[in-house]
Amino acid sequence: MNSSSAVENFPKAAVVETRLSGYDLLLHPGLNKGTAFTEEERDTFALHGLLPPHLGTLEDQLERRMKAFDNQTSSFERYNFMRDLQDSNETLFYALITRNVEKFLPIVYTPTVGEGCQRFSETWLKPRGLFISYPNKNRINQMLADARYDKVRCIVVSDGERILGLGDQGAGGMGIPIGKMALYTALAGVHPEHCLPVLLDVGTDNEERLKDPIYIGWRNKRVRGREYDDFVEAFVSAVKSRWPHILLQWEDFAGSNASRLLERYRDQLCTFNDDIQGTAAVATATVLGAVTATGIPMKEQRIGFLGFGSAGIGIANLLLAAMKESGLSDEEAHKQFYAVDRYGLILEGQTGLRPDQARYAKKKSDLKEWTLSNPEQVSLEDVVRNAKLTVLIGVSSQAGAFTEKIVREMAKHTDRPAIFPLSNPTSKSEAAPADLMKWTNGRALIGTGSPFPPAMIDGKAVEFAQTNNSYIFPGLALGILTSRAKRVSDSMIMAAAKALAALSPTQKNKEASLLPPIADSRQVGLKVAEAVGKQAVAEGLSGVSNEKSFERELREYVWEPVYVPYVRLGD
Ligand SMILES: NC(=O)c1ccc[n+]([C@@H]2O[C@H](COP(=O)([O-])OP(=O)(O)OC[C@H]3O[C@@H](n4cnc5c(N)ncnc54)[C@H](O)[C@@H]3O)[C@@H](O)[C@H]2O)c1
Ligand SMILES: O=C(O)C[C@H](O)C(=O)O
Ligand SMILES: [Mn+2]
16 A cells, blocks of 8 residues: 555654643643643743642642542542543543553443443533434534544444443443543553544433433434434444544444444444454453463363353454464364353354354254253353363353352363453453352463452462453554554454463463453553554555554654643744
8 A cells, every 4th residue: 555645643742832822721631731831831821820839740740639539439439530630631641540550440441431331421521522413413524524633543432332231321331432542542652632432322222311311312212223324324434534544443332233333344444343353352362371371272272152242253253263273174163162142052043143143053963962951042051061161251241140050060171261251340240250269279260351359369369361352452553553554454353362462471470360460551552553563564454665664653653641841833
């Protein structure tokens, strides 16, 4: 691809030029520096009197905000505290998060963002991102036209229908695109100005929200079918004409919409679905960690799923590719997978199967040696016992579904059962890691979707991998932006998975956690970006001419939350 056709990259500025002054400057979250405006800047921008006399530094402000944060008494208050900070001073917000990722991620992101979405109407105060509601379907171009969006280079969009495992949150689902984009910046250095969170408000089927007098969304049942598709099409085509090189991330769409929309648009623009592809990459990296820890080669792993929707199918497809890379044929590789959904093990001929689920269906004849408690509906327990699973992945949103009985059964057949309750938030997890350790006498290899504290096993603190797509999507986005990729290929997703797997602490110590610590997320983001961009270059999907240019773009692009001097535009 000719690099002249690609968009200009925006290097981070050493000095910011602005026309704003006084209140307007202080009320701009991207520009506000609060007490850190210097004496000279206070002269130039008419800030005397609006600010208290103290001349502060970012360090002073971090200390002040940290104290105030620690005074909040619940996670929800802490979430709102951080949202307020983000809306008043983005540099300070990101400086706070990046200095203590482990402390702030569970607040601005999973699990607390879940409650943030459920209670979004209680707290909405200031605009951030775009609500595109169904009644505005003929005004989408107009809404995107605002000059403040000229620099936008990436969008995370949700329609709020499957918010984590919490179901339909309607317009409150906006918390997710906001939280995901906060991680673009915090974990991958994507400039906040380049990010636009979008909520497509097509109504909600959540009765509680519809009845709530303070609900901020469009008070209507969800629009579905042809009208829904036309609305999404109007959105995507408006986005493409406004920003031809945009990166569009789909997030938390329900059921078949997720895969249908991805298939429709993946060859039209640079786009990926995080729940399908981001999750696939992080789960594959975690399984690769388990392969290293157990010494059981990939092609001998027998992998079971509880829940076979967007995430389950996405993970299975990428693991299938990894199995094929390890030497199995397509048919042999499929045999290693057991997909259990709400009606038990997915079997050929079951009604209502989607084509991407049906590809993993077992034949009745595959099970002729099995002992079954109910042949009509093959339970997870029967699957675990008969298939002798080595890996069990939960993406069902069914809290506690990995019961003691199931886990003890699994542990009978394999030394180190790899068990990944990936459903979010914490309240929907298929099992708590401390229980899994108890039921397997400390032998389980664990990855959870939401963060869990370490457990004390034999007097030692054991850390659990947080198998969350937050290890992938920020770096994936950074790699895509800085390689100016035209499309997101399956090989780019596989490259992300392998880059993360290469950082697994099991490479050095088989007893260690399967994934690097959350505290290292920013370094992980950069490594993932590097691998993704190189893959884009290798496949000819990139707008930069070679790997060296990409590496330079990557180095120059990453934004750090520090204050830079301001000068008046035109001076
Ligand atoms: N850790 C991560 O990074 C990550 C990423 C994506 C999704 N998730 C979590 O995974 C869960 C599912 O997400 P999704 O996008 O696949 O949703 P989805 O709605 O597409 O799929 C959920 C599937 O679970 C099935 N299911 C429902 N009840 C069941 C039961 N009792 N037994 C077995 N299966 C049942 C549904 O039929 C559906 O096929 C959510 O909780 C989400 O938060 C985690
Ligand atoms: O948002 C998360 O924490 C992960 C994932 O995208 C999910 O939908 O659960
Ligand atoms: Mn999601």
